[in-house]
Amino acid sequence: MVDLWQGLSQAFWLVVTLDAELAEIALRSLQVTFTALALGCLIAMPLAALLAVRRFRWRRTVIAVLNALMGLPPVVVGLVVYVLLSRSGPLGVLGLLFTPTAMIIAQMIVIVPLMASIAHQSLRDLWAEYHDLLISMNVTQSQKIKTLLWDARRALLTAALAGFGRGIGEVGAIMIVGGNIDHVTRVLTTAIALETGKGEFALALALGFVLIALTILVNLLIHWLGQTEREGRW
Amino acid sequence: MSTLFPLRVRGAGTRRRGKQLVGPINMTWDGGGTRVVLGPNGSGKTTLLRLLHGIARLHDGEVIWASGTKAAQNAQAFVFQRPVMLRRSVVENLMYPLRLRSVSTGQARQKAEDWAVKVGLADHIDRSAPVLSGGEQQKLAIARALIGEPELVFLDEPTASLDGRATREIEAILNDAVASGTRVIIATHDMGQARRLAKDVVFLLHGRVHEESPADTFFDAPQTPEARAFLNGDIVE
Amino acid sequence: MFRILTLGIWLAAGMANAAETLRMAVTTSFHNSGLADILLPEIADDLDLDVQLLVVGTGQALRLGEAGDVDAILVHSQTAEEAFIDAGHGTHRREIMYNDFVIVGPQSDPAAVSGAGDAADALSRIAGNAARFVSRGDESGTHKRELNLWESAGGIPEADWYNEVGAGMGAALNTAAGLGAYILSDRASWLNFGNKGDLTLLFAGDPVLFNQYAYLPVNPARHNHVKADLAADLETWLTSARAQELIDGYMIDGETLFVFNAQPDG
Numbered sequence: 093m094v095d096l097w098q099g100l101s102q103a104f105w106l107v108v109t110l111d112a113e114l115a116e117i118a119l120r121s122l123q124v125t126f127t128a129l130a131l132g133c134l135i136a137m138p139l140a141a142l143l144a145v146r147r148f149r150w151r152r153t154v155i156a157v158l159n160a161l162m163g164l165p166p167v168v169v170g171l172v173v174y175v176l177l178s179r180s181g182p183l184g185v186l187g188l189l190f191t192p193t194a195m196i197i198a199q200m201i202v203i204v205p206l207m208a209s210i211a212h213q214s215l216r217d218l219w220a221e222y223h224d225l226l227i228s229m230n231v232t233q234s235q236k237i238k239t240l241l242w243d244a245r246r247a248l249l250t251a252a253l254a255g256f257g258r259g260i261g262e263v264g265a266i267m268i269v270g271g272n273i274d275h276v277t278r279v280l281t282t283a284i285a286l287e288t289g290k291g292e293f294a295l296a297l298a299l300g301f302v303l304i305a306l307t308i309l310v311n312l313l314i315h316w317l318g319q320t321e322r323e324g325r326w
Numbered sequence: 327m328s329t330l331f332p333l334r335v336r337g338a339g340t341r342r343r344g345k346q347l348v349g350p351i352n353m354t355w356d357g358g359g360t361r362v363v364l365g366p367n368g369s370g371k372t373t374l375l376r377l378l379h380g381i382a383r384l385h386d387g388e389v390i391w392a393s394g395t396k397a398a399q400n401a402q403a404f405v406f407q408r409p410v411m412l413r414r415s416v417v418e419n420l421m422y423p424l425r426l427r428s429v430s431t432g433q434a435r436q437k438a439e440d441w442a443v444k445v446g447l448a449d450h451i452d453r454s455a456p457v458l459s460g461g462e463q464q465k466l467a468i469a470r471a472l473i474g475e476p477e478l479v480f481l482d483e484p485t486a487s488l489d490g491r492a493t494r495e496i497e498a499i500l501n502d503a504v505a506s507g508t509r510v511i512i513a514t515h516d517m518g519q520a521r522r523l524a525k526d527v528v529f530l531l532h533g534r535v536h537e538e539s540p541a542d543t544f545f546d547a548p549q550t551p552e553a554r555a556f557l558n559g560d561i562v563e
Numbered sequence: 564m565f566r567i568l569t570l571g572i573w574l575a576a577g578m579a580n581a582a583e584t585l586r587m588a589v590t591t592s593f594h595n596s597g598l599a600d601i602l603l604p605e606i607a608d609d610l611d612l613d614v615q616l617l618v619v620g621t622g623q624a625l626r627l628g629e630a631g632d633v634d635a636i637l638v639h640s641q642t643a644e645e646a647f648i649d650a651g652h653g654t655h656r657r658e659i660m661y662n663d664f665v666i667v668g669p670q671s672d673p674a675a676v677s678g679a680g681d682a683a684d685a686l687s688r689i690a691g692n693a694a695r696f697v698s699r700g701d702e703s704g705t706h707k708r709e710l711n712l713w714e715s716a717g718g719i720p721e722a723d724w725y726n727e728v729g730a731g732m733g734a735a736l737n738t739a740a741g742l743g744a745y746i747l748s749d750r751a752s753w754l755n756f757g758n759k760g761d762l763t764l765l766f767a768g769d770p771v772l773f774n775q776y777a778y779l780p781v782n783p784a785r786h787n788h789v790k791a792d793l794a795a796d797l798e799t800w801l802t803s804a805r806a807q808e809l810i811d812g813y814m815i816d817g818e819t820l821f822v823f824n825a826q827p828d829g
Binding site for chain 1: 586595617755756788
């Protein structure tokens with residue numbers, strides 16, 4: 093209990109005094125996760141739409157696999173990405189290991205199945221609604237996908253927020269591929285793991301509270317943006 | 327001028343799980359105006375319309391449009407019994423078919439606003455289409471079907487769940503469209519509506535064309551006992 | 564659009580990272596000592612070299628060196644280090660400094676470890692009392708040393724009072740604090756540990772508890788991207804009088820943690 097209070101007050105002071113180190117790792121957390129999120133959305137959303145509108149042989153299998161991968165253990169993702177990016181691995185020449193880029197790759201792998209699964213569920217429902225109309229209008233495959241993605245954008249935002257939440261709070265994968273190097277690849281979650289390891293519970297908790305606050309802030313901000321859009325247009 | 331007609335249907339039919347839903351259908355249509363498809367529930371009206379429009383699977387026979395199937399689909403539009411609203415504003419729903427054909431945003435918007443006025447939705451332009459009333463939604467769906475200036479519009483019981491006022495408004499819109507040269511194939515089991523709109527009638531029973539004749543002939547002197555019974559308001563099975 | 568822009572900035576920032584950098588894998592215990600925070604800024608000043616630390620267990624540190632993912636390693640497990648050199652993964656092994664291991668346990672000291680004559684005796688007493696003991700269990704240098712000590716004390720225990728946690732020093736200390744168990748820790752980690760709880764230092768000083776740190780540059784013949792020149796510069800610095808002054812002068816709570824023992828031009 094004492095640790096909790098110390099953590100809270102320490103978090104408060106870290107934020108109020110705009111602690112430079114905290115700002116650095118918090119910004120890096122956001123940078124890594126937002127980049128992974130942006131790139132991940134570019135993959136997950138069209139994939140989800142394609143799975144909704146296109147009938148092909150392995151469709152059900154792909155969907156089942158995607159659903160299963162939602163629970164992909166980040167540690168395993170981290171290990172696989174590590175082995176691939178390691179200097180002695182197939183992509184070693186790129187020299188990406190222990191860089192933020194490696195962390196972005198790992199986070200993308202973790203969040204894409206999650207976002208694609210959630211997005212697919214709402215796109216499938218919307219497609220059931222639109223199917224007859226769009227078929228009647230002789231809409232091409234890519235127009236179908238564009239229409240679904242645009243009209244389901246609010247639901248897709250929810251999927252993206254789920255991806256953001258999982259990405260920003262993720263530690264297992266980025267610890268392995270990022271290496272938690274000070275000033276290079278240290279982010280909030282790996283810093284928390286480090287301080288916990290040192291027994292500095294109060295500082296670890298403080299960072300944890302900052303992380304939670306940041307997540308809530310981003311969610312509120314995005315919901316607020318979605319809200320103003322609705323009121324403005326409709 | 328017409329690229330679609332004559333329409334020739336030869337032995338067309340569709341099945342579901344081995345059961346014949348519609349067909350075999352044989353008909354030829356070259357006339358203008360409004361053709362009404364009549365028949366009791368379950369006689370296959372909806373399926374016939376979908377079959378002709380090419381959105382139901384054709385298992386047997388052929389549906390031959392003068393222009394060929396692909397071009398025909400682009401010259402047709404379909405209005406469903408329960409209107410499908412895109413989750414967008416009224417004006418964006420109207421712009422959608424135009425934008426599919428690469429009409430510029432400005433032109434599409436202008437035309438959409440004109441149509442919104444024409445169907446009495448001018449005050450609702452920026453409202454979300456899915457929150458409109460049933461009648462407003464169906465008017466929007468019809469405007470969206472007509473905005474691309476199709477040669478032929480299919481309507482599947484468009485006023486089945488609407489009140490008198492909305493029905494009258496919709497019939498007025500359809501009459502305007504026919505007056506400007508659009509042809510209409512409408513399924514209905516509202517006998518009054520059939521009488522008001524029809525130039526000719528197709529009477530369907532058990533998935534087949536039971537009677538096909540000009541409206542006057544059909545309503546005044548039906549050829550078959552089933553058609554007579556149907557017109558009398560008896561239950562026809 | 565905004566996203567693509569962000570990505571562009573991101574990639575540009577990644578490329579603009581021009582300062583010379585060297586990656587070194589170090590053990591958790593070294594990092595937890597806090598000495599790195601003293602040495603790294605000095606290295607940056609003196610050599611204009613940005614040393615990036617990967618803080619891992621000895622086992623993982625050796626693997627990183629083997630794969631060529633780091634340029635040098637600084638660890639404390641002589642047998643494993645020599646195997647690493649023999650296999651050709653590193654060019655040579657240079658001893659830098661040592662600290663020592665301590666046995667930590669609950670203040671009540673149920674196994675009377677504080678009265679033990681030597682390290683083996685201390686462990687025998689713990690085993691004899693079946694007192695709870697937390698082992699790192701992660702193949703780290705500390706873990707390997709602990710296993711050696713158990714062997715000299717009559718064998719590695721296999722009993723329910725012997726708990727392998729498979730974790731770093733800090734996490735293992737957290738566990739020991741939670742369980743009220745005995746644990747072998749390096750002195751630096753122990754002194755810097757923030758969650759001591761009921762734990763206290765009970766036994767230290769036996770020479771078998773000395774903990775030698777050595778520096779091993781990764782073999783550039785195996786991995787041609789390894790920054791061998793920079794690794795050599797760092798080695799020169801780590802064995803210099805400047806480093807000696809900083810290492811010997813580093814204290815926590817008035818206690819010296821490390822003893823510099825690098826041989827000139829070893």
